[in-house]
Amino acid sequence: MTSNLDKKKLDDRITEYILADAVPENISKTEVAKQPEFYKIPKRFGSIPVDELPLGCDKEKQYYKIYPRIPLPFQRADRITFGYPEQTPNRLFWGDNLHVMRMLPSNSVDLIYIDPPFFSGRNYNVIFGDQNEIRSFTDIWEGGMPSFLIWMNARLLEMKRLLKQTGSIYLHLDWHASHYVKIEMDKIFGYDNFRNEIIWHYGQRTMHNKKKWNSKHDVILFYAKSDKTIIKNIPTEPWTKEEISEKRARRILFDDDGREYILDNRSVSKGYPAKKQYIDDIIKKGKAIDDVWNMPMILSTSKERLGYPTQKPEYLIERIINASSSPGDVVADFFCGGGTTPCVSQRLGRRWIACDQSRVAVGITQGRIQSLYEEEKSIQSKLIPSPDVSIEYWGNYEIPSLIELSSLDFRYFVIAAYGGRISSSESYIHGYKSDIPLFVGPSSPENRITKEDVISFAREISTKKGKREGVILAWAFAPSAHAAVEKLISEGRAGVDLIKISPIEIESTRFRDHITRLHEDYDSFLTFIIPPLVRFSSQYLGNKTCVFDVSESMAMNNGAKIINVQWDFDFQDRFTPSRGFAYGRDDEGKPLYKVQFTFVRSGKKSIACRIQDDVGGEKIYHDYVIIE
Ligand SMILES: C[S@@+](CC[C@H](N)C(=O)[O-])C[C@H]1O[C@@H](n2cnc3c(N)ncnc32)[C@H](O)[C@@H]1O
Structure with a gap:
């Protein structure tokens, strides 16, 4: 029998379910942008053959005809506590982003940054090796560019629905697909809502090439949801003294008290006196940033580097988040990979939603956020009260x-x-x-x-x-x-x-x-998974060094194999991968089954590893070793 208390709880659950299901049943109400006349018939150059609708879009059913909606529940698998549990948590989803987005309410996101597969090559796009990732990429790849565009368009239209009227979207691509996607974005968001093609020039290590110039930049397409969208915090870069004197063609002079200045005599011809401009004031004001961003790739020595090929640097994402959102705004990344966007958003006090279809990617993101929590804990005065992070699965569910x-x-x-x-x-x-x-x-x-x-x-x-x-x-x-x-x-x-x-x-x-x-x-979809079976052994080599081995472990799901092993050599309640052990592959791409680690001090050590298979089965194994 159901007690009154149980009934109340059940009623709460029902409300929650209905809320999650509040998205239109069959047809998305998102408007595809109207094409301005000049875009269809440019005055001077004749007409450009564009369709009104993005590729693959049905007039009535939009993308629901090709990809029907499937309202499955979210499984709340885990939670990272930042100490403010009363606030609605940030959400990290494991699942296909199209279906996850369809479970989320319209007009709820301030900023979207995405870095989808670039359509650059079969193997390069499969980063983590999960079966879902391989399956979906093979389908997109085999249908060629049109199939990639249809796949992307269905997702972009959902993103448009999720964005608030004041929202912004930044889409990170490179030369392989950016021109094709630009045309689709124009149709979805509107030609007039295109704001910039940002060039991220990462330069460095250019080789001689007789056939073409070396490609050393990515493209980030920035669109507004409407003309209400603004850059909220205009970013600036510091001037160097040389730039100031060179740009203004002025010599640097010195005040009586030694303060440096230049003389701005641009208005002298109109009868105004030359103006003293102090160098430190100019530097403080900073120089406006244009649409070419010179920023290096993540250095191999950098602390944030996890070691997988498409990881983006935090300073790049930080610039976008700082410019197009304010603290408390909701930032979303539906192709989050190793979690650069959620991590930076959490650090900058933004609310966030992130999603990836690879369980390995979600595990890495989770570990990265957990490390952030450990860092925050060690800083005495926390700058921003951060809400918790809820880790939720959609489509594949963990039996335990x-x-x-x-x-x-x-x-x-x-x-x-x-x-x-x-x-x-x-x-x-x-x-x-x-x-x-x-x-x-x-x-x-x-x-x-x-x-x-x-x-x-x-x-x-x-x-x-x-x-x-x-x-x-x-x-x-x-x-x-x-x-x-x-x-x-x-x-x-x-x-x-x-x-x-x-x-x-x-x-x-x-x-x-x-x-x-x-x-x-x-x-x-709607499959149930179980964790791998972990077989662990350790061997003490002396000099505070130990070898840990889980190579006898087995994936227990049908046809699955283990693809990632992360290690935590100082395990305390929550799994936080040790630096260099978050993306657990060796040089040949095999999981880090066997690792060697040297501890700083002797004593009883609490260690753990997280093992993941390629259909999403995951197990955290914990043990102790004595280091003499
Ligand atoms: C280029 S990576 C993103 C890297 C990320 N910006 C970073 O800095 O770590 C693209 C990611 O998209 C994910 N992905 C591809 N198709 C997806 C889909 N349909 N739903 C969710 N994630 C998807 C892949 O698993 C991969 O992790």
Whole structure:
């Protein structure tokens, strides 16, 4: 029976579910921008053959026809506590960003920065090696540029929906696709909302090349959601003294007290006296920044470097976040990779949403945010009160944490995943799907559905006018439960006539078919995963040095293999990867199964490793070693 307290909790859950589902059911209401006349028929150059709609967009159904919407629930997998739990947490999602975005409310984001795969080459774009990443990239790649653009457009249109009217979007690309995407962005956001093509010139190490100039820049397309968008904090760069005297063609002079100045005599011809401009004042004001940004790549010695190929430097993202958002604004990155945007946003006191379809990427981001927390803890006076970070999964779900849910939360999750709606009023009917009553079994797979459950559920259905069938959703069914189902159909039982009960196991294809039948690519969604089996050994080599080995560990999910091992050599409650051990691959790309580490001091050491497989199974293993 459901107690009053349970009912209240369930009602809260229902509200939450409805909120998450508040996004339009079938059709996005996002307007594709109207094309200005001059864009269609330029006065001097004849017409440019552009369509009004972005590639792949259907007039009525937009991208919902190609990629149907699938409203699956989020699984709250973890939380990083920054000490302000009362504030709504920042959110890090593991899942395909198109579907994650479709679960988020419109007009809620101030700034989007994205750094999607550049369409630059098959292997280069698959960074982490997760099966989802490989599968989706192979599909995009095989369809060529049009298929990449359609894939990108569907996502850009969702981003437009999420942005507030005052919002900005920065899209990071390079020469491989930037010109094609620019045309699509013009159609989606409007030619008039294009603000800049920023050139990030990272220069350095140019080789001789007889065929072309060396490509040493990326392109960042900056669009506004509307003409209400502004650069909130105009960034400046410091002048050097040489630049000041050179640019203004003035000699540096000295005041009586030794203060340096130049004489600005630009207005002398209009009869005004030459103006003294003090060098320190000019430097303080700074010089305005244009659309060519000279910034190096992350140096190999840099503390922020994680070691995977497409990581962007924090100073680049910092410039964008500082310019186009203010503290407290919501920043989003739906291709977050190793978490540069969320990390900088957290540090600068912005609220944020981040997403990646690679579990390895999400693990790295999580570790990076955790390190930030450790840093903040060690700084006496915290500058910005930071909200917590909630780590949430969409589409692939971890069985161990589902088992730990309360029966109420488990019920909420299962019914939402099955595409039903929750009901808090009846004791055996937990929800409905297409008006068919649903009953959800216990969260632990060890507690199977019994004959008594089947009969009680059937009895309650029979009290409902016109209802003659029901569905039981559970991890497992006892043989007696199956027998009871059969008997109810053939004979009727316990005063209940001809009630058809369908037993559906949560991990079965029947449970998932409302998702998988919508699209051939959706067969990876609504899957359940288990953690790898970790086999750990250590060997002390002397001189405070130890070798740690997990090479005998095994991925336990069907067809999966281990792809990443991170290490924490000072484990305290929360996994925080040690520097240089966050992206756990050796030079040949194999996971860091075997590592050597030298401790500074002897004593009992608490160490841990996080092992991830390529379908998202993950396990944190913790142990102690004695260092003499
Ligand atoms: C170029 S990397 C981003 C690197 C990031 N800017 C950084 O500094 O670490 C692109 C990321 O997009 C992710 N990705 C690709 N397709 C995705 C999708 N459909 N949904 C979510 N993430 C996706 C990849 O897994 C990869 O981590």
